[in-house]
Amino acid sequence: MPAEQVVDQARRSLHAVARTPGVPKPDPLLVADGVRRSFGGVNAVDVDHLEVQKHVITALIGPNGAGKTTFFNLMTGFDRPDTGSWVFDGTPLGGVAASRVAKAGMVRTFQLTKALARMTVLENMRLGARDQPGENLFTALVKPLWAPREREITDKAMALLERFKLDAKKDDFAGSLSGGQRKLLEMARALMSDPTLVMLDEPMAGVNPALTQSLLGHITDLRDTGTTVLFVEHDMHMVRHISDWVVVMAQGQVVAEGPPGEVMADQAVIDAYLGAHHDTDLGDDALLDEGGVIDAEAEAEAEAEADTEEKKP
Numbered sequence: 001m002p003a004e005q006v007v008d009q010a011r012r013s014l015h016a017v018a019r020t021p022g023v024p025k026p027d028p029l030l031v032a033d034g035v036r037r038s039f040g041g042v043n044a045v046d047v048d049h050l051e052v053q054k055h056v057i058t059a060l061i062g063p064n065g066a067g068k069t070t071f072f073n074l075m076t077g078f079d080r081p082d083t084g085s086w087v088f089d090g091t092p093l094g095g096v097a098a099s100r101v102a103k104a105g106m107v108r109t110f111q112l113t114k115a116l117a118r119m120t121v122l123e124n125m126r127l128g129a130r131d132q133p134g135e136n137l138f139t140a141l142v143k144p145l146w147a148p149r150e151r152e153i154t155d156k157a158m159a160l161l162e163r164f165k166l167d168a169k170k171d172d173f174a175g176s177l178s179g180g181q182r183k184l185l186e187m188a189r190a191l192m193s194d195p196t197l198v199m200l201d202e203p204m205a206g207v208n209p210a211l212t213q214s215l216l217g218h219i220t221d222l223r224d225t226g227t228t229v230l231f232v233e234h235d236m237h238m239v240r241h242i243s244d245w246v247v248v249m250a251q252g253q254v255v256a257e258g259p260p261g262e263v264m265a266d267q268a269v270i271d272a273y274l275g276a277h278h279d280t281d282l283g284d285d286a287l288l289d290e291g292g293v294i295d296a297e298a299e300a301e302a303e304a305e306a307d308t309e310e311k312k313p
């Protein structure tokens with residue numbers, strides 16, 4: 001079946017899914033059960049059951065401290081849960097190290113971009129390759145064994161850099177890129193391993209408005225070419241604009257899920273969310289194209305970028 005049709009079918013099959021937290025999906029790619037992680041008495045993540053539908057874009061939203069990033073960390077092997085299990089694409093991945101999770105096809109990007117500042121853009125991309133024989137001692141010593149594979153990796157990296165319009169920057173240090181370009185680089189690097197599921201932690205944070213549209217386009221392209229997307233985002237315009245399904249977390253738990261329009265009109269969700277986001281209008285999408293909002297966004301992004309700079313070690 002053509003990718004387009006697969007996506008269409010996956011999205012349409014969600015219409016019949018009940019709007020209850022933890023509801024089963026018609027074709028789940030990731031299924032988590034009883035996943036809990038606490039930090040000094042705080043239940044950062046306390047998810048009874050969650051299923052992520054294959055071939056669609058799912059947004060994970062919730063106030064600051066809801067446990068979204070911790071959930072990503074757990075699923076991708078960057079942190080260990082106190083209890084719980086999860087199955088990705090039919091394979092149990094609980095307790096599996098991050099590198100093996102990536103090999104299984106689940107990759108994530110970070111809220112604060114992890115692009116290595118003192119490596120070039122191309123070097124960063126090459127790090128994302130699934131297996132680099134050059135790193136194995138034996139093959140490293142026998143150049144004919146790895147040279148073709150190295151070339152293949154470089155070709156793939158260049159093709160992705162072109163797709164993300166970063167090819168002209170391939171020899172620049174990642175540290176010299178703008179916040180938005182670093183987000184693009186992280187997304188491009190994640191694709192080096194041909195993932196089945198891409199998890200994006202706040203892809204829009206710190207992104208200049210000029211790049212916003214292209215980032216949105218890249219994310220929908222991912223879905224439309226067969227990659228499942230799960231993303232965390234506070235920008236409700238973006239969530240409403242591109243997600244097929246929305247999961248709401250609060251205090252570690254999944255408290256609501258459903259199509260974006262319905263979830264964002266849900267009073268309980270608005271209450272849970274507005275505790276932390278008084279300025280977020282969950283119900284209005286029309287503002288997306290209005291100049292005033294873009295200016296406000298630009299300001300917020302400039303702040304976010306300054307904030308990110310401060311947090312750097």
Ligand SMILES: Nc1ncnc2c1ncn2[C@@H]1O[C@H](COP(=O)(O)OP(=O)(O)OP(=O)(O)O)[C@@H](O)[C@H]1O
Pocket residue numbers: 039042043044062063064065066067068069070071111
């Ligand atoms: N390494 C850690 N040590 C101690 N507490 C932590 C740690 N990581 C997360 N927490 C706590 O766990 C809770 C969930 O944090 P998390 O970063 O997952 O939230 P989040 O939903 O991603 O929030 P935000 O929207 O602000 O990014 C918070 O109370 C946070 O302070």
Ligand SMILES: [Mg+2]
Pocket residue numbers: 068069070111
């Ligand atoms: Mg977070």
